[in-house]
Amino acid sequence: MSSAPVSERRRPATGLIIAVLSICGTVVSLQQTLVVPLLPDFPKILGTTPDNASWLVTVTLLVSAVATPIVSRLADMFGKRRMMLVALAAVIVGSLIPALMNGLPAVLVGRGLQGIGASLIPVGISVMRDELPGEKVGGAVALMSATLGIGGAIGMPLAGVIYEHFSWHALFWVSVIFAGVMFVAVLLVVPESEVRTGGRFDYVGAILLSIALSGLMLGISKGGSWGWTSEATLGCFLVAVVVAAIWAPTQLRAGQPMVDLRTSARKPVLLTNIASILLGFAMFGNMLSTTQQMQMPEATGYGFGLSVTTAGLCMLPGGLSMVFFSPISATITRRFGARTTLIVGGLIMVVGYVVRVLMTDTVAEVVIGSSIISIGTAVGYAAMPTLIMRAVPITETASANGLNTLLRAVGTTTSSAALAALLSATTMQLGPVVVPTLDAFKHSFWLSAAAALTAAGVALALPRAAAQAAAGPAERDRVAAGDGAEHIVSGRVIDADGEPLTRAVVTAIRPDGTHVDWGRTDEHGTYRLAVAELGRHVLVVSADGFASRSLFWDVRADGIPAIDMLDRLSVRGTVLRDGEPQAGVPVALVKHSGEYQSTATTGAEGQYCTELPPPGRYVLTAIDPRTECSTSHSIVIGTSSVTADLSLASRRDQVGATASHAASD
Structure with a gap:
C-alpha cells in the first residue's frame, strides 16, 4: 500500500479557481442553446431542409450524452484538469470548423465536437471537491452546478444579438475566443488533482453505453418529427433496451466498470439521479416555453410578438437569479442538509409554474414566473452534486457526477419532446398559420410542475443526514485536520490462497468513529481511499462469502500488507x-x-x-x-x-x- 499527498503544493487563490471553473461551465453550457435562435434561418443559410437543420441541436445532445460519462470516468482515472482541457479543446476545434467552413456536414461535425464540452461540468465539480477548502466547497459546487442553467439562459439572447449585428459565423468565433481564453485560464490556474483511481479503462462498457445512449437520446429527440410509432423511433428505443440489457451484466462483472451499478443502486445515489431527471425536465420546460410564448403573435390573445433577441433577453433575469441564489442554496445545505435543499428547490419550481399558469397578461408577469422557476432550478441543482459526492467513493466523484449530469440531460431532452407534443396537440388557426393555444402552454406548465413536485417527493425519501458545508465526509476531515492535504492510499484484498477478491468493500474510519472514505476492489483486488489526516485509522473490510474484518493501520507506514480474508462463510x-x-x-x-x-x-x-x-x-x-x-x-x-x-x-x-x-x- 502506498500513500501520496494530494496537495503539498502552493494553491492558486480559492476565488480564482472558483471563477475559472464556473466561467468554464457557463461557456460549455452556452453550446447547448447557441444555435437555437437561428434554426428557422439555417435551412436557407446552409441550403438544406428544416428537418436536416434540426440535427444541429440533436447532434450536440447526442454527443454530450455519450461523452459525459466517458470523459468523467477518464478524469477519475487519469486526471481531472487534463480532461477539462480535452473538453475545452474539443469546443475550440468544434467552433473553428463551422467558423471557417460552410455547408451542413461541416457545421454538424463542429456541433458534435462542441457537445463534448458538456462533460467539463461534472469534472469541474469534482475538482472543486478536491482542491478547495471545505468551507468554500458548498457555494462553489452550487454555482458550478447552476451553470447548466445559466449558460442555457444566456446563450439564446447572446446568439440573437450576435446574429442580428454580425453573421452566423460570428457565433462560432465567439465560442472559439471564449473557449480559448478558458483553456489558457485552466492551464494556468486550476491545479491537477491527484485523486485518481488509476487502472484500466472499460472499453467494452463505454462502447455499449454509447450505443444504448445514442438509441435512447435519438429516439426521444427525433420521435416527434419521425412519429412516435414509426419504425425509426421504435427501432432506436429497441436498440437502447437490448444493448442496455447486455451492458448491465458486463458492468456487474467488471472490476473497474464504466458505471459502478452497485454504487448507483445505493439509495442516496439512485433517488438523487431520479430527481435529476425530473428537475431537468422541469427546468427545460421553462426555458423553451418562455421564449416561445413571448414570440407568439399578439393576435393569439396571449402572445407578445417579441423578436427572438428580445424574447431571449427576457430570460436574463432568470439566469442572473440563478447566479444570485446559488450561494443561498449552499447556506441552506450547510444549515439543513442537501436533502432539504433539493426539496426546497423542487417546491419553488412548483410555485413558479403555478404563477406561470395564473399570470400571463404581461411580459413582466411571465418574467417573474420564469425567474421563480430559475431560482428553484438553482437551488435544486446545487444540492444534487453534494448528495452524490457524499454517497460515492472520493476517487469516483467525477464519474458519479457525470452520470448525474447525463440523467439531467435525459430529463431536458424528454422535456423538449413532451413540450413539442403538448403544444402541437391543442392549436388554433391564425390566418394561414397554426399556433398553440394558451391552454397548450398551461398544460405544459402543469406537467413541468408535476415533474418538480415529484422530484421533491423523491427527495423526501432520501436518508436524512446532518447538515454540513462540505461536499463529502473526507472534506470535513480535511478541514478538521487543518493541513489541507489529502493522501491516496491503496492496497489489496486477497483470500486464503492469495487470490485477489473482486468487489470487496473497504471503508476507512477514524478511531473516534468518524467516516473517512470507502472504495471497492477491482479485478486485481486493489482498492483506493482518500485520507485527509495522517495517523491511525480503522479499515473495515467486507466481501461476499467472507466474514467481515476490521484492523488498525497507519498511513505513515512504509508498507501495509495485503488484507487477507481467511474466514470464508x-x-x-x-x-x-x-x-x-x-x-x-x-x-x-x-x-x-x-x-x-x-x-x-x-x-x-x-x-x-x-x-x-x-x-x-x-x-x-x-x-x-x-x-x-x-x-x-x-x-x-x-x-x-x-x-x-x-x-x-x-x-x-x-x-x-x-x-x-x-x-x-
Missing part, C-alpha cells in the same frame, strides 16, 4: 446415524422454492461444508445411496455461517420401513 455440519458419523454421504442444498444450489460430500468424520449461498430459506438434504435413506432439514441463511447437523434414520428403523413397504406391496 459456509454452511457446515455433520451427518450422523445412530450417533455415528457417516462418510461419503452427499448433502444437497436447494432453495425453499426448489432451485438447486450446491452439493457437498461428507468426509471421514462425517462432516460436510459448502459455501454460504445468498440469504434466504433453504432445505438441506442428506442422501445415503447405500441404504436408500435420506433426511431433510429447513434452514434460514443470513449473512453469517450456519451449522446444521443431519441425522439419518437408524438402520433398525430403515429395515422396519422397508419391510412395511414390502408388505403393502
Whole structure:
C-alpha cells in the first residue's frame, strides 16, 4: 500500500479557481442553446431542409450524452484538469470548423465536437471537491452546478444579438475566443488533482453505453418529427433496451466498470439521479416555453410578438437569479442538509409554474414566473452534486457526477419532446398559420410542475443526514485536520490462497468513529481511499462469502500488507446415524422454492461444508445411496455461517420401513 499527498503544493487563490471553473461551465453550457435562435434561418443559410437543420441541436445532445460519462470516468482515472482541457479543446476545434467552413456536414461535425464540452461540468465539480477548502466547497459546487442553467439562459439572447449585428459565423468565433481564453485560464490556474483511481479503462462498457445512449437520446429527440410509432423511433428505443440489457451484466462483472451499478443502486445515489431527471425536465420546460410564448403573435390573445433577441433577453433575469441564489442554496445545505435543499428547490419550481399558469397578461408577469422557476432550478441543482459526492467513493466523484449530469440531460431532452407534443396537440388557426393555444402552454406548465413536485417527493425519501458545508465526509476531515492535504492510499484484498477478491468493500474510519472514505476492489483486488489526516485509522473490510474484518493501520507506514480474508462463510455440519458419523454421504442444498444450489460430500468424520449461498430459506438434504435413506432439514441463511447437523434414520428403523413397504406391496 502506498500513500501520496494530494496537495503539498502552493494553491492558486480559492476565488480564482472558483471563477475559472464556473466561467468554464457557463461557456460549455452556452453550446447547448447557441444555435437555437437561428434554426428557422439555417435551412436557407446552409441550403438544406428544416428537418436536416434540426440535427444541429440533436447532434450536440447526442454527443454530450455519450461523452459525459466517458470523459468523467477518464478524469477519475487519469486526471481531472487534463480532461477539462480535452473538453475545452474539443469546443475550440468544434467552433473553428463551422467558423471557417460552410455547408451542413461541416457545421454538424463542429456541433458534435462542441457537445463534448458538456462533460467539463461534472469534472469541474469534482475538482472543486478536491482542491478547495471545505468551507468554500458548498457555494462553489452550487454555482458550478447552476451553470447548466445559466449558460442555457444566456446563450439564446447572446446568439440573437450576435446574429442580428454580425453573421452566423460570428457565433462560432465567439465560442472559439471564449473557449480559448478558458483553456489558457485552466492551464494556468486550476491545479491537477491527484485523486485518481488509476487502472484500466472499460472499453467494452463505454462502447455499449454509447450505443444504448445514442438509441435512447435519438429516439426521444427525433420521435416527434419521425412519429412516435414509426419504425425509426421504435427501432432506436429497441436498440437502447437490448444493448442496455447486455451492458448491465458486463458492468456487474467488471472490476473497474464504466458505471459502478452497485454504487448507483445505493439509495442516496439512485433517488438523487431520479430527481435529476425530473428537475431537468422541469427546468427545460421553462426555458423553451418562455421564449416561445413571448414570440407568439399578439393576435393569439396571449402572445407578445417579441423578436427572438428580445424574447431571449427576457430570460436574463432568470439566469442572473440563478447566479444570485446559488450561494443561498449552499447556506441552506450547510444549515439543513442537501436533502432539504433539493426539496426546497423542487417546491419553488412548483410555485413558479403555478404563477406561470395564473399570470400571463404581461411580459413582466411571465418574467417573474420564469425567474421563480430559475431560482428553484438553482437551488435544486446545487444540492444534487453534494448528495452524490457524499454517497460515492472520493476517487469516483467525477464519474458519479457525470452520470448525474447525463440523467439531467435525459430529463431536458424528454422535456423538449413532451413540450413539442403538448403544444402541437391543442392549436388554433391564425390566418394561414397554426399556433398553440394558451391552454397548450398551461398544460405544459402543469406537467413541468408535476415533474418538480415529484422530484421533491423523491427527495423526501432520501436518508436524512446532518447538515454540513462540505461536499463529502473526507472534506470535513480535511478541514478538521487543518493541513489541507489529502493522501491516496491503496492496497489489496486477497483470500486464503492469495487470490485477489473482486468487489470487496473497504471503508476507512477514524478511531473516534468518524467516516473517512470507502472504495471497492477491482479485478486485481486493489482498492483506493482518500485520507485527509495522517495517523491511525480503522479499515473495515467486507466481501461476499467472507466474514467481515476490521484492523488498525497507519498511513505513515512504509508498507501495509495485503488484507487477507481467511474466514470464508459456509454452511457446515455433520451427518450422523445412530450417533455415528457417516462418510461419503452427499448433502444437497436447494432453495425453499426448489432451485438447486450446491452439493457437498461428507468426509471421514462425517462432516460436510459448502459455501454460504445468498440469504434466504433453504432445505438441506442428506442422501445415503447405500441404504436408500435420506433426511431433510429447513434452514434460514443470513449473512453469517450456519451449522446444521443431519441425522439419518437408524438402520433398525430403515429395515422396519422397508419391510412395511414390502408388505403393502
